[in-house]
Amino acid sequence: MKAWLPSLLRLALVVLLVAFVTNPGWFEPLLKPLTENNAPVIYNQGSLLTLTLLHLRTVLIATVAATIVAVALAILVTRPAGAEFLPLSRSLVNIGQTFPPVAVLALAVPAVGFGEKPTLIALFLYGLLPIFENALTGLTTLPANVVEAARGAGMTGWQRLTKVELPLSAPIILGGIRLSVVISLATATIGSTVAAKTLGEVIIAGLLSNNLAFILQGGLIVAALAVLIYDGLSAIERYTARRMGREAE
Amino acid sequence: MNIRFDKLGVVIAAIVAYAAFAAPFATFRANRIVPGQARSILEALPATTGTLLLAIVVAAALIALFRTPLVLRLAASVVALAAIALLIGVAGTFLTPAGNTFARVSPASGFWILIFAFTLLLADVLTRLNLSPLARVGVLVVAALAIGLLLISGSWDNLSILKEYANRADSFWAEGSKHVTLALGSLLAAVVIGLPLGILCHRVERLRAGVLNVLNIIQTIPSIALFGLLIAPLGWVATHVPGAAALGIRGIGTAPAFVALFLYSLLPVVANTVVGLAGVPRAANDAARGMGMTDRQRLFGVEFPLAFPVILTGIRIVLVQNIGLATIAALIGGGGFGVFVFQGVGQTAMDLVLLGAVPTVALAFAAAIILDAVIEMTATKRRVETA
Numbered sequence: 001m002k003a004w005l006p007s008l009l010r011l012a013l014v015v016l017l018v019a020f021v022t023n024p025g026w027f028e029p030l031l032k033p034l035t036e037n038n039a040p041v042i043y044n045q046g047s048l049l050t051l052t053l054l055h056l057r058t059v060l061i062a063t064v065a066a067t068i069v070a071v072a073l074a075i076l077v078t079r080p081a082g083a084e085f086l087p088l089s090r091s092l093v094n095i096g097q098t099f100p101p102v103a104v105l106a107l108a109v110p111a112v113g114f115g116e117k118p119t120l121i122a123l124f125l126y127g128l129l130p131i132f133e134n135a136l137t138g139l140t141t142l143p144a145n146v147v148e149a150a151r152g153a154g155m156t157g158w159q160r161l162t163k164v165e166l167p168l169s170a171p172i173i174l175g176g177i178r179l180s181v182v183i184s185l186a187t188a189t190i191g192s193t194v195a196a197k198t199l200g201e202v203i204i205a206g207l208l209s210n211n212l213a214f215i216l217q218g219g220l221i222v223a224a225l226a227v228l229i230y231d232g233l234s235a236i237e238r239y240t241a242r243r244m245g246r247e248a249e
Numbered sequence: 250m251n252i253r254f255d256k257l258g259v260v261i262a263a264i265v266a267y268a269a270f271a272a273p274f275a276t277f278r279a280n281r282i283v284p285g286q287a288r289s290i291l292e293a294l295p296a297t298t299g300t301l302l303l304a305i306v307v308a309a310a311l312i313a314l315f316r317t318p319l320v321l322r323l324a325a326s327v328v329a330l331a332a333i334a335l336l337i338g339v340a341g342t343f344l345t346p347a348g349n350t351f352a353r354v355s356p357a358s359g360f361w362i363l364i365f366a367f368t369l370l371l372a373d374v375l376t377r378l379n380l381s382p383l384a385r386v387g388v389l390v391v392a393a394l395a396i397g398l399l400l401i402s403g404s405w406d407n408l409s410i411l412k413e414y415a416n417r418a419d420s421f422w423a424e425g426s427k428h429v430t431l432a433l434g435s436l437l438a439a440v441v442i443g444l445p446l447g448i449l450c451h452r453v454e455r456l457r458a459g460v461l462n463v464l465n466i467i468q469t470i471p472s473i474a475l476f477g478l479l480i481a482p483l484g485w486v487a488t489h490v491p492g493a494a495a496l497g498i499r500g501i502g503t504a505p506a507f508v509a510l511f512l513y514s515l516l517p518v519v520a521n522t523v524v525g526l527a528g529v530p531r532a533a534n535d536a537a538r539g540m541g542m543t544d545r546q547r548l549f550g551v552e553f554p555l556a557f558p559v560i561l562t563g564i565r566i567v568l569v570q571n572i573g574l575a576t577i578a579a580l581i582g583g584g585g586f587g588v589f590v591f592q593g594v595g596q597t598a599m600d601l602v603l604l605g606a607v608p609t610v611a612l613a614f615a616a617a618i619i620l621d622a623v624i625e626m627t628a629t630k631r632r633v634e635t636a
Contacts, residue, residue, distance in 0.1 A: 034481075084256050087376040088369070094621070095372070098613040100573025103606035106590050110599045182469060189471040190577065194594060203474045207580060212481050219474025226469035 010231060017224045021049045024217070034212040041213050043202045052221060055198040058191070059184045062120050066127030067177055074135030075161065090136070097129050101187045105194050119191030119198070126187055127180040134176025138169025171241035178233035185226045189218070257373055258313040264366040265310040269303060272359030275340045280351040281409065281598055287357060293340040305332045306363065313370050319377060326371040333363050334399060341407030353409035355600055382622035389618050409600040410607070417589075417604070425608060427503065428585035431578055432571040432612075435507050439514030439567060444560070446515070447522025448548065457523065464516035472509065472574055476581045479505035506583030510574055514567040521563025525556030558628040565620035572613040576605065 020027055024042040031041045042048075076082040077089050101122055108118035142165055150164045192200030199218045206214025273287030274294075291299040309329035312321055341354040375388065405411050414421055450457040467475075483504050529552050537551045579587030589605030592598075 082256075088257065088373045091372050091376050092369075094617065095614065098569055098573075098610065098617045100576050100606075100609050100613060102573070102576040102587060102590055103609055106594050106602040106606055107599075109594065109597075109602075186469065186471040189473055193473075193580070193591065200471070200473060203471065203477060204580075207473070207477050212478070215474055215477035219470050219478060222471045222474065223466065223469045227466060230469070 010228065013224055013228060017221065017228070020217070021052045021221065024048050031213040031217065034216060036210075039209065039211050039213075043205065043214055043217060045205065046197075046201065048199075048202070048217070048221065051197065051199050051201060052225070055185075055188055055222070056225070058116060058119055058188050058196065058198055059123065059181060062123035062184055063127050063177065063181050065120075066124050066180060067131055067173075069124075070128045070131035070176075071135050071173060074132055074139055075166075078136070078139040079157075089132075093129050093132055096125065099125070101126060101190055102193070105190060109194055114195040116191070116196045118194050119188060119196040122191070123184045123187060127184055130179040130183070131173065131176040134179075135169065135173045138172035139165055142168055168244050171237050171244060174233060174237040174240060178230060178237065181233065182226050182230050185222055185229065189222060253316045254314060255316050257369070258315065261366050261370050262310045262314040264362060264369075265306060265313075268359045268362035268366065269306050269310075272362060273357040274359045275337065275344060276355050276357040277344050278353045278355075278409075281353050281413075281600065282596065285353075285355070285357075288340070288344065290359070293344060294336060295339075295343060298336060298339060302332055302336050305329055309367065309370075319374055322370060323374045323378075326367045326374060329367045330364065330371065331395070333360065333367070334396075335404065338399070338404035338406075338408065341405065341409075345407050353412065353600065354407060355409040382625045386619055386622045389615060393615070410603045413589075413598070413600045413604045420588075421604070424584050424586055424588050427583075428572075428575050428587075428609070429612070431503065431506055431510060431575045431583065431585055432568065435510035435514055436564065436567050436571055438507075438511045439518050440564065442511075443515050443518030444522055447519040447560075448526065450519060450523050451526040461516075461520060461523070464519060467512050468516050472513070472577050473580060475509045475512065476505055476577060476583070479508050480581065483508065502582045503578070503584060505581055506575070506578035506585075510571050510578075513574065514571060517563040517566040517570075518560070521560050521566075522556065525559030526552055528559060529555045558624055561620065561624045561627060565617065565624060568616045568620060569613050572609060572616060576609055 028041045035041055043051075073089065077086045104122040104125055105118050108121045112118055112121065146164060146168065147160065150160045155163065188196070188198045189200030189203055191198050192204050199222050202218030202221075203215050206212065206216075206218065269290060274290040274292075275288045276285035277288055278285040290302055293299070294302060306329055309325040312325040317325075337356050337360055344354045345352050375385070380388070399405055400411075406415075446460065450460050470478075487504075533551055533555060534547065537547045542550060575583075575585045576587030576590055578585045579591050586605040586609045589601050590609075591605075593601030593603075593605065
C-alpha cells in the first residue's frame with residue numbers, strides 16, 4: 001500500500017462527513033431506497049449539524065473532566081503519601097468497569113433529572129477508568145534510571161513530576177484518553193434514551209418509526225467521528241512517544 | 250503507644266458520618282411514582298433498633314479510622330454490611346402502614362452511601378489479604394448465598410424493588426434467562442468463529458491488518474445503531490431464506506441483538522488470540538519443531554496452551570461487555586433485563602429501573618471475579634510449568 005493512501009482516505013472521510021452534516025439534502029437520493037411509505041429520508045426534527053456539535057461537546061466536557069480527575073488520582077496514588085490507596089484503587093477500577101452504561105444512566109436520572117446531566121455523569125465515570133489505568137501504567141513503569149537521575153540532579157518532588165514523570169507518561173496517558181473518547185462517542189448515543197441532545201436522538205427516532213435511513217445516518221456520523229478522532233489522537237500519541245523516546249502502546 | 254490513623258479509614262469514617270447522620274436512610278412514598286419523603290435511620294426504624302444500627306455503624310467506622318488488625322477490619326465491614334442489609338428490610342416493614350399495598354419504601358441515598366463505604370472497607374481488606382483466586386470465588390459464593398438467603402427469607406419483601414419484582418416475577422425470570430442466553434450465546438459464537446479467525450490471522454500476516462481494522466471499525470458503531478441496522482438484513486433473511494423464520498430469525502427481537510453482540514465480541518477474541526499466539530516464545534516453537542511435531546500438534550500442544558491466559562482475558566472483556574450491552578437489546582424488542590430499565594425510565598419508576606439494573610450489575614460483577622480468578626490460575630500454572 002502506498003504511504004499516502006491512508007491520509008487520502010482520511011481526508012475523503014473528513015470531506016464526506018462535513019458535507020453530510022452541513023448539507024444532508026445532497027445525500028437524499030442515496031438513502032432514499034432505505035425508507036418506506038414516503039417517510040422522511042433526512043432527520044427532520046433538528047439539524048444534524050447542531051446534534052453533531054452537541055454530541056461532540058458532551059463527549060469533550062466529560063473527557064476533560066475525566067482526564068483531570070483520573071490523572072490527579074493516578075498521581076496521588078503513585079506518591080509515597082498515597083501509596084496505601086494504590087491496591088484498592090486498582091480493584092475499584094476493575095469493579096467500576098463492570099457497571100453497564102445503561103444502568104449508570106438510568107440510575108443517575110432520579111438524582112439529576114433527564115437530559116444532558118445523566119449522560120455527562122455516565123460518560124465521566126466511563127471515561128475515568130481507561131485514563132486512570134493508563135496513567136497508572138505510565139507513572140509506575142518509568143525507567144528507574146531516569147527518575148534516579150532527576151533525583152540526583154536535585155529536583156524537588158514537584159519538579160520531577162512535572163518535568164520528568166508526566167512528560168514521559170504522556171503517550172501512555174494519551175492512549176487512555178483515546179480509548180475513553182471512542183467509548184464515550186458511542187455511549188453518548190445511549191444518552192438520548194434519557195432525553196440528552198446527541199446523535200442518539202436520530203438513531204432512536206429511526207428505531208421508533210422503523211426508519212432505516214435515520215438509524216444509518218446517525219450511526220455512520222458517530223462511527224466516522226470515532227474513526228477520525230481515534231486516528232487523530234493516535235497520531236498525537238506517536239508524535240509525543242517519539243519525542244519522549246518511549247514506544248506507544 | 251501512640252494512636253495512628255489509617256488514611257483510607259479517614260475517608261471511610263467521613264463518608265459514614267455523613268451517610269449515617271445527614272443523609273436519609275429510607276424514602277417513603279404514598280404510591281410508586283409520587284415524590285418521596287426522606288427518613289433518617291432513627292425515623293425509619295423502631296427506636297432501639299435504630300440506635301443499635303447507629304452504634305454498629307459508628308463502631309465499624311472507628312475500627313476503620315484507626316490502624317487496626319486486618320481481621321478486625323474484616324469483621325467490622327462484614328458485620329456493618331449485614332446489619333445495614335438486614336435492617337433496611339425492617340425499615341420497609343416498619344414504615345409501611347399495615348394493610349397498605351400502595352405505599353412504597355425504598356432505600357435512600359444514606360443506605361447506598363453506607364453500603365458503598367463499608368464495601369470500600371471490605372474491598373480494601375480483601376485486597377490487602379491478597380487472597381488466592383479460589384478464595385476470591387469463595388468470598389463471592391458466600392456473599393451470593395447471604396443475599397439469596399435474605400431474599401428467600403422474605404425480610405426484604407416490603408421494599409419497593411421487591412414489590413416491583415412480585416408484580417413481575419414470571420417475566421423477571423424469563424427476561425433474565427433471555428439476558429444470560431444473549432450474553433453467553435453470542436460469546437460462544439464469537440469464540441467458535443473468533444479463535445480460528447485469530448489463528449488464521451496469526452499464520453497469514455497479510456490477513457491480519459485487514460481483519461483487525463474491520464473489527465475495530467465495527468466497535469466504533471454505536472450499539473443502538475448497530476442493533477437497528479441489523480433489523481433490515483435479518484428481516485430480509487427471515488422472509489427470503491426458507492427455514493430461517495422457523496429457526497426464530499426475525500427482523501426485530503432477539504436475532505439482531507444476538508448478531509450485534511456477536512460482532513462486538515469478535516474484536517477482543519480475535520485480537521487477543523493474535524497477541525497471545527505472537528507472545529509464544531520462539532524457543533518453545535523451535536523445540537516443538539525439533540521434536541518433530543506437526544503444525545497441528547504444535548498448535549494444540551504448545552502454542553495454544555501458552556497463549557491461553559491472554560485469550561481468556563479477551564473472553565473476560567467480552568463477557569462483561571456483553572452482559573452490559575445486552576440491556577440495550579430491549580430497545581429493539583430483544584428482551585433481557587433492559588426491558589425493566591427502559592420501562593422504568595419511561596414511567597419514571599426508579600424501583601423498576603433498579604429491578605433491571607441491579608441483576609445486570611451483579612451478573613457482570615460475578616462474571617468479572619470468576620473469570621479473573623480463572624485467568625490468574627491458568628497464568629500461574631503456566632508460569633510454574635515454564636519455570
